[in-house]
Amino acid sequence: MNKVVVYRIAAVLLVFVLQVLMCNRIALWGYATPFLVVCLFLKIPSGAKLNIAMTFAFFVGLCIDIFTGTLGVYALASVTAVFPHHYLINRVQYREREEESFTPSAEILGWGGYTLYAALITAIFCVVLFCIDSFSFFAPAVLLGRIVGSTAFTLLIVLCIEIVSKKK
Amino acid sequence: MRKLTRFFLTHSSVLVYLCYVTLGLVLLFRFNAYQQSVGFTSASRIAGSVYSLSGAVTGYFGLQRTNNELLAQNGKLQDELAVLRDAVARAQAVDTLRAAATGSPENSVIAKVINNSVSRRNNYITLDKGEADGIVPEMGLADQNGVVGVVAAVSPQYAVALSLLNPNLRISCKIKRTGHIGSLSWRGEDVRYAGLDDLAAYIEVNAGDTVVTSGYSAAFPEGLIVGFIEDAQKVRKDHFYSLTVRLAADFSKLNFVRVIDNRKPQELVEIEKEVSGNE
Numbered sequence: 001m002n003k004v005v006v007y008r009i010a011a012v013l014l015v016f017v018l019q020v021l022m023c024n025r026i027a028l029w030g031y032a033t034p035f036l037v038v039c040l041f042l043k044i045p046s047g048a049k050l051n052i053a054m055t056f057a058f059f060v061g062l063c064i065d066i067f068t069g070t071l072g073v074y075a076l077a078s079v080t081a082v083f084p085h086h087y088l089i090n091r092v093q094y095r096e097r098e099e100e101s102f103t104p105s106a107e108i109l110g111w112g113g114y115t116l117y118a119a120l121i122t123a124i125f126c127v128v129l130f131c132i133d134s135f136s137f138f139a140p141a142v143l144l145g146r147i148v149g150s151t152a153f154t155l156l157i158v159l160c161i162e163i164v165s166k167k168k
Numbered sequence: 169m170r171k172l173t174r175f176f177l178t179h180s181s182v183l184v185y186l187c188y189v190t191l192g193l194v195l196l197f198r199f200n201a202y203q204q205s206v207g208f209t210s211a212s213r214i215a216g217s218v219y220s221l222s223g224a225v226t227g228y229f230g231l232q233r234t235n236n237e238l239l240a241q242n243g244k245l246q247d248e249l250a251v252l253r254d255a256v257a258r259a260q261a262v263d264t265l266r267a268a269a270t271g272s273p274e275n276s277v278i279a280k281v282i283n284n285s286v287s288r289r290n291n292y293i294t295l296d297k298g299e300a301d302g303i304v305p306e307m308g309l310a311d312q313n314g315v316v317g318v319v320a321a322v323s324p325q326y327a328v329a330l331s332l333l334n335p336n337l338r339i340s341c342k343i344k345r346t347g348h349i350g351s352l353s354w355r356g357e358d359v360r361y362a363g364l365d366d367l368a369a370y371i372e373v374n375a376g377d378t379v380v381t382s383g384y385s386a387a388f389p390e391g392l393i394v395g396f397i398e399d400a401q402k403v404r405k406d407h408f409y410s411l412t413v414r415l416a417a418d419f420s421k422l423n424f425v426r427v428i429d430n431r432k433p434q435e436l437v438e439i440e441k442e443v444s445g446n447e
């Protein structure tokens with residue numbers, strides 16, 4: 001089996017386990033929860049078929065749902081976050097790389113582009129997830145706080161991982 | 169078909185996304201009690217609003233039919249009300265007339281006046297009771313105030329009476345205070361007044377004296393109020409005198425009357441006939 005494929009499967013499993021066993025139990029100041037699973041969606045190659053990417057995201061989200069007892073919540077958030085993936089990459093990438101397939105990273109997209117791309121995907125994921133989870137606008141300030149807090153926290157982790165992986 | 173296929177292929181990612189969203193929502197509402205509850209409540213509210221709007225629209229178009237139904241129902245209720253009012257009025261009149269007849273020995277039937285004229289020269293009263301109710305000609309009529317007429321003809325269901333406002337009807341009366349006899353008849357002028365004729369010259373009367381039936385006729389028992397002397401001034405008429413009497417009954421307001429059965433015994437009638445025949 002291709003080494004890259006094994007590496008990616010291992011990464012998916014690791015992220016999945018970390019998300020279920022650790023990240024979901026963190027809530028900084030009651031608002032900020034890190035969603036490590038977003039890293040998997042950010043690293044979907046630009047040349048991958050969007051339908052396959054959405055299927056992947058749906059089943060990853062569904063697996064997390066099964067373990068967290070929120071069937072449908074993560075699945076919907078994951079699919080919605082991946083749906084504009086290709087569009088966002090095309091908006092932030094350099095023009096000369098338009099025809100090539102690549103895995104989005106700060107090195108390729110630049111820190112500004114990558115941060116924007118990661119922020120948007122993370123924000124979409126968090127908005128959908130928290131809106132579905134609360135399913136009402138009873139306490140809009142709390143909802144907004146959780147969305148902003150979790151997006152910022154997740155983005156920070158994503159950028160940290162990007163820095164660490166770049167150094168390696 | 170080809171265009172449709174091309175459309176689906178071009179927008180396949182949108183379709184796949186919608187499929188996953190649908191699947192996700194199904195899972196969400198199927199397995200999450202909170203979302204299911206909120207969704208059901210919201211759906212009920214939306215459905216309620218839609219049904220309310222739909223009901224308002226269809227209700228507007230159904231107003232014509234509803235209006236017709238209400239009109240028909242209203243008419244029916246008006247009819248029932250009229251019947252009930254008539255029944256109540258009849259019951260009240262019966263009570264009043266029976267109270268007025270307390271102490272009288274005669275039998276009586278309560279009848280409703282269904283036609284009554286006061287403006288003609290010869291006035292008549294039509295009653296809603298007839299032969300089937302025991303009414304026969306020559307029975308007297310009185311309301312709660314006083315004498316109003318005498319039955320002239322009967323059919324099985326109806327009776328027609330000569331009103332006191334008919335010059336052809338003469339009633340034997342007497343002045344209650346003095347006991348003097350006279351004959352009362354309408355003069356064809358004012359509906360409030362009649363004339364008491366055939367009075368002897370020597371009698372003295374006062375204005376306001378009560379005139380009552382004498383009891384000599386078959387129509388009325390003795391003592392039924394007919395009216396009151398209006399003017400104590402007697403008017404000479406042939407060898408007798410005449411007085412103006414204000415009638416007790418208000419003929420313009422006749423509603424229910426008491427038909428009085430004061431018929432003489434057959435034996436008495438036969439003797440009177442025999443005496444009349446010998447003359």
